[in-house]
Amino acid sequence: MIKHIPSLEKLIRQLQHVPYLASKNLYRVASHFLSSDQKSIDQLCRAIIEAKEKVKPCKNCFNWTQTSDLCAICADSKRDRSSICVVETWHDLLAIERTQDYDGLYHVLGGSLCPLEGVGPDDLTVDAFLTRIDDGIKEVIFATNPTPEGEATASFVASKLEGASLLVSRLASGIPIGYSLEQMDRVTIHKAIAGRRPF
Amino acid sequence: MIKHIPSLEKLIRQLQHVPYLASKNLYRVASHFLSSDQKSIDQLCRAIIEAKEKVKPCKNCFNWTQTSDLCAICADSKRDRSSICVVETWHDLLAIERTQDYDGLYHVLGGSLCPLEGVGPDDLTVDAFLTRIDDGIKEVIFATNPTPEGEATASFVASKLEGASLLVSRLASGIPIGYSLEQMDRVTIHKAIAGRRPF
Structure with a gap:
């Protein structure tokens, strides 16, 4: 037809x-x-x-920007310049910004490592991230997704930071708010137990 | 942001x-x-x-057409010109064509009646359909969706055909193949019982 x-x-x-x-x-x-x-x-x-x-990627963190070379976050002098939160994509960055819980800088990797689809470190902005690590940076938070690819990406990039005197952390995995335990898979419950916090 | x-x-x-x-x-x-x-x-x-x-609507049935005023179905001399199948949209027409079970003509209404959204008979191609009903047409099959809007549309258009000596039918409602009874709502089972066929 x-x-x-x-x-x-x-x-x-x-x-x-x-x-x-x-x-x-x-x-x-x-x-x-x-x-x-x-x-x-x-x-x-x-x-x-x-x-x-x-619209172009920010020269510094690869967030989208339009009016200048630096995105609104990198250009904002009120943000904490000693902390970088590493995310896979721009929409992950937006999700964190919506919480208004984080006032540091970001780094958008542009995806996650996925050898099966031919995505290696050179396809992401890993090198650009590593050049940003200097004496001014005190903390790196990995906020890649808790998928196999996201975990592998965080591990890979974190391994490149070994030796630097940085506080390196990873977003907590666990049971999302409003869900019940029985809906959760074993790995999530395992992570929630392993990451339990003092009450 | x-x-x-x-x-x-x-x-x-x-x-x-x-x-x-x-x-x-x-x-x-x-x-x-x-x-x-x-x-x-x-x-x-x-x-x-x-x-x-x-791409323009066919002058006759409002199926999409590109190379001529009539769509490929209306222009096909091998199709049975005594039967018209009334559908809401082009993709409903495609779904029926895929079965290769029907070799008559179509009429695309362009949607279904929905007073709440302000869609009345004048927003559909009802008048154009009625002008197509002449002595050559022996059968009209209503293939509007079995939703409240689709049923109302079929009833409305069918009421305009009263008095014409036509075989007017409606697609069967019932339990789709591969589903189990317990997944079905009451109205579907009601329709399946009412429309039961000799075994």
Whole structure:
């Protein structure tokens, strides 16, 4: 059927590259674009192209920035410059910022090590991170995800810090608030017991 | 945080209009676009704009078409022109075509009646459907979804056909293949009993 509508077929092929768009929804999204008015299509495309053109990674921490070479966090003199929190992605950084619990700097690795998908240390911003470690830095917090890839990434980067006089820590793993023990897998409960805290 | 990156903020606002993109994933998709190479961004935008420009609804049944005014199904002389299957959307049409069980024509309503969202008969292609009913049409199959809106739409359109000498039918409701009875709601089991067939 769709082979008679080559432009629609091409659109669906392009939409396949957009992450987090379930394949069963590609046809619906394509159909939505065809039914939309021209103005909203133009606005979406312009927004994608403009963001791609104007938004750059911060020279220091690889957070996104637009108006200057340094992102708003690196440029903020009120932030604690002695602490770096290492995250995989920008949205992990946003998740931590939303808590307003942390006022140090960040470093966005750009993903996690994943040899099976061919992602090695050179594909991440590990070297740039290591050049940031100087006498001013007192603490490094690893906030990579508690997945096998995230754990391996934290271990790898932490191993490069050996010998430096730093406080190196890792976000706590355990049972998330509002969940019950029986919903949790063994490894999570193991981590929660191992990381138990004085009451 | 994001207010310091106005182009990224604008992109996320635009992405909010894309259906089937979960709001928790908007930041990830935006970040994906920023990390993509320029070429794939251009290809995506070109594909959206080109499809919007070239793909039009079929003059007859409102299926999508590109190369001529009539869609591939309406233009196909091998299809049974005495039968029309009424569907809500193009992707419903695709779902039926995939079965290769139906060789008649279609009519795409463009949605279902939903007074709460302000969708009335004039927002659908009901009038265009009624003008298609002539002596040549022997059968109308309603394949709107078995949701309250889909049922209301089928009832409404069917009421307009009263008096015409047509075989009017509705897709069977019942227990989908591979599911067990205990997973089903009462209404589905009720429909399955009411629609039971000789063994």
